[in-house]
Amino acid sequence: MPQITYIQPNGESRSIAVNPGATVMLTAVANGVEGIVAECGGSAMCATCHVYLDEASHSFVPPVSEVEHEMLESATAARRENSRLACQIEMPQGVDEIIVHIPTHQV
Amino acid sequence: MITSISVERLETDAPSTDFDPYTNEVLDDPYPHYEMLRELGPVFYLNKYRAYGIARHTEIDHVLRDPGTFCSSAGVGLANFHTTSPWRKPSIILEVDPPMHARTRKVMGGLLSPASINKLRTMFELEANELLDRVLAKSRFDAVSDLCEAYPLRVFADAVGIPREGREKYLLPYGDMVFNAFGPVNDRFKACLAKAQEGSIDWIGEVCKRENLSPDGLGMQLYKAADDGLLEPEEAPMLVRTVLSAGLDTTVFTLCNAILSFSRFPDQWALLHANPSLSRQALEEVLRYESTFHSFYRTTTKEVEVAGVRLPAEQKVLVVIGSANRDPRRWGDTANKFDISRKASGNLAFGTGIHGCAGQMIARLEGEVVLAALAKRIKKINLEGTPIIHYNNSVRGYTSMPVSVEAA
Numbered sequence: 001m002p003q004i005t006y007i008q009p010n011g012e013s014r015s016i017a018v019n020p021g022a023t024v025m026l027t028a029v030a031n032g033v034e035g036i037v038a039e040c041g042g043s044a045m046c047a048t049c050h051v052y053l054d055e056a057s058h059s060f061v062p063p064v065s066e067v068e069h070e071m072l073e074s075a076t077a078a079r080r081e082n083s084r085l086a087c088q089i090e091m092p093q094g095v096d097e098i099i100v101h102i103p104t105h106q107v
Numbered sequence: 108m109i110t111s112i113s114v115e116r117l118e119t120d121a122p123s124t125d126f127d128p129y130t131n132e133v134l135d136d137p138y139p140h141y142e143m144l145r146e147l148g149p150v151f152y153l154n155k156y157r158a159y160g161i162a163r164h165t166e167i168d169h170v171l172r173d174p175g176t177f178c179s180s181a182g183v184g185l186a187n188f189h190t191t192s193p194w195r196k197p198s199i200i201l202e203v204d205p206p207m208h209a210r211t212r213k214v215m216g217g218l219l220s221p222a223s224i225n226k227l228r229t230m231f232e233l234e235a236n237e238l239l240d241r242v243l244a245k246s247r248f249d250a251v252s253d254l255c256e257a258y259p260l261r262v263f264a265d266a267v268g269i270p271r272e273g274r275e276k277y278l279l280p281y282g283d284m285v286f287n288a289f290g291p292v293n294d295r296f297k298a299c300l301a302k303a304q305e306g307s308i309d310w311i312g313e314v315c316k317r318e319n320l321s322p323d324g325l326g327m328q329l330y331k332a333a334d335d336g337l338l339e340p341e342e343a344p345m346l347v348r349t350v351l352s353a354g355l356d357t358t359v360f361t362l363c364n365a366i367l368s369f370s371r372f373p374d375q376w377a378l379l380h381a382n383p384s385l386s387r388q389a390l391e392e393v394l395r396y397e398s399t400f401h402s403f404y405r406t407t408t409k410e411v412e413v414a415g416v417r418l419p420a421e422q423k424v425l426v427v428i429g430s431a432n433r434d435p436r437r438w439g440d441t442a443n444k445f446d447i448s449r450k451a452s453g454n455l456a457f458g459t460g461i462h463g464c465a466g467q468m469i470a471r472l473e474g475e476v477v478l479a480a481l482a483k484r485i486k487k488i489n490l491e492g493t494p495i496i497h498y499n500n501s502v503r504g505y506t507s508m509p510v511s512v513e514a515a
Contacts (some may be wrong), residue, residue, distance in 0.1 A: 008208040015208050016140075027510075029452065029453060030256045037452070038447065038452055038453075039338070039391075039452060039471070040459075040463060040467055040468075041452060041453050041454070041455070041457070041459050042172070042459050042463070043457065043458070043459055043460060043461070043462075043463025043464070043467070044112070044219075044461075044463075045216065045457075045463060045464070045465065045467055045468060046220075046221060046468060047220070047221055048221075049405065065209070066213045067209055067212055067213050067216055067461075068207060070217045070220065071216055071220055073217070073220065073222055074220040074222035104490065
C-alpha cells in the first residue's frame, strides 16, 4: 500500500498507509500528526497546513496552483521553493511514497 | 395514480421523505430532524422540493470536494439555473465552476488571506474593548443588537471601507435576502426580497462604488485588482457587494450562537474565562455545535453514485452542513455536546473545497477577538428571557437575546 511520510522538524518520521487520492492534510489530521493545524479544513484559505515537499517526491505532485501560490504567501514559517499546502497534495495513482517535511510552526 | 414525483422516485434507491427543512418548527430546533435525516441513509430524497439531500459528514465532505460532479454554476439555492432562469444574476465567485472560478477566487483569497487579515487584529481588539466598555456599563442588555450586530457593523464594514451612515438600516436586510436565496423561493424569501427592495439594494449599490469606499479598505483593493487587470472593471463592485453581503449577517449570527451557547453551558464559559487563550478553539466549537450556515445546494453534472446510491444528472442536492457538524459518525457519542476542549477542526460550518468560505479568516478573527475580550472581563453570562430566533432559509441566528453579565 502507498504511504505518506511526515518528517518533523526534530527529524522524527512517521509513515501512514493511504489509498491513492488521499490528501496529505486530511491524512495528517485523521491520524493526529503533529504540526498540521489545517484550521480551514482544506479550502486553501488559512495556510496552516504548510509543508516542505521532499525532493524525492517533487516529480509526483502537480505544480502549485495560482490559488495555492497566493495562500502560501500567508504561511508563518519561511516560504521555500518546495513549500506546499498539504490540503492541495493528493496521493497520486501508482506512486509508492510521498514525503513531506513539517515546518517549525504554523501560526 | 402515478404522480410525477413517484416517477422520479423510481429512478433512485434513495429513501424519500415528506420532511420540510424550512418550516419555523424545524428551524426552532433542527437537530432531532437532522438525526432523522442522517438515519434515513447516506442520501435521501425530499419529496416536497424534488431534491436529493445529504446530512452525513463523510458524504457532504466528499460532495463539496468534487465541484466537477456537484457544481455550483446551476445555483446554490433550490432552483436549477440550467433549467430555470435565475432570480438574479448568478454570483461571479459563488455560482461559477472551474476554471472560471479560480480567477476570482485567487483575488478574493489574497484579499482575505491570513497575512492580510492579521493586520486588522489590533484595530479589531481596540474596537471590541471600546464596545464592551459601553455595553457592560449596563447591567442588562440585548446581546443581539448591542453586541453581536454592533461589533461587525462597526469593524467589518470599516474593514471593507463603506460609509458608516445607513449600515444598521440597510446592511442586515440585504444579507438576510442573500441567505434566504440559498433555499427555495418561498414566502420567507419573497417577504425578505420585498423588504430589501425598500432601500437596501439601492444603498448597497451606492456604497460599493469606488468613490464611496475608503482608500485603504478591502473594497478599494478589489478596484485596484481591476486596475491591475486581475478582474474585469465591472467585477470589482460586484465582489465588494459579495464581501459585504456574505460577511456581515453570518458573523452577527455566529456571535449570537456563541453567546447563547455559553449562557446555556456556564461550565464551558468558566473554562474560557479561566483561559481566554482558548478563544480561537472555542469559536471553532461554536461553529461546529451551532453552525451559522445550515444548508445549501449543489447540482449533479452527471449520473453519480454516493455511498452506493445512484443520483441522476441535473439533480439538486441539499447539503445539510449543520447536520454534518453533529454527525456522531464523525464526532462520536458526544456530537451533541458543547465542549470547547474538543478539536472541532474539520467541521463544515464554512463549507470546504474550492467554494469554502473565502472570508473565514476574518470571521474567525472577529469571533476570537470578541470571545477573548468577553472572557477576560465577564465571569458569567445569564440569559434573561427567551431569545427570539431569526428565521432564514440557510443561516441560523437571533433577533433578540436579553442577557445580564457578571463582571470578573
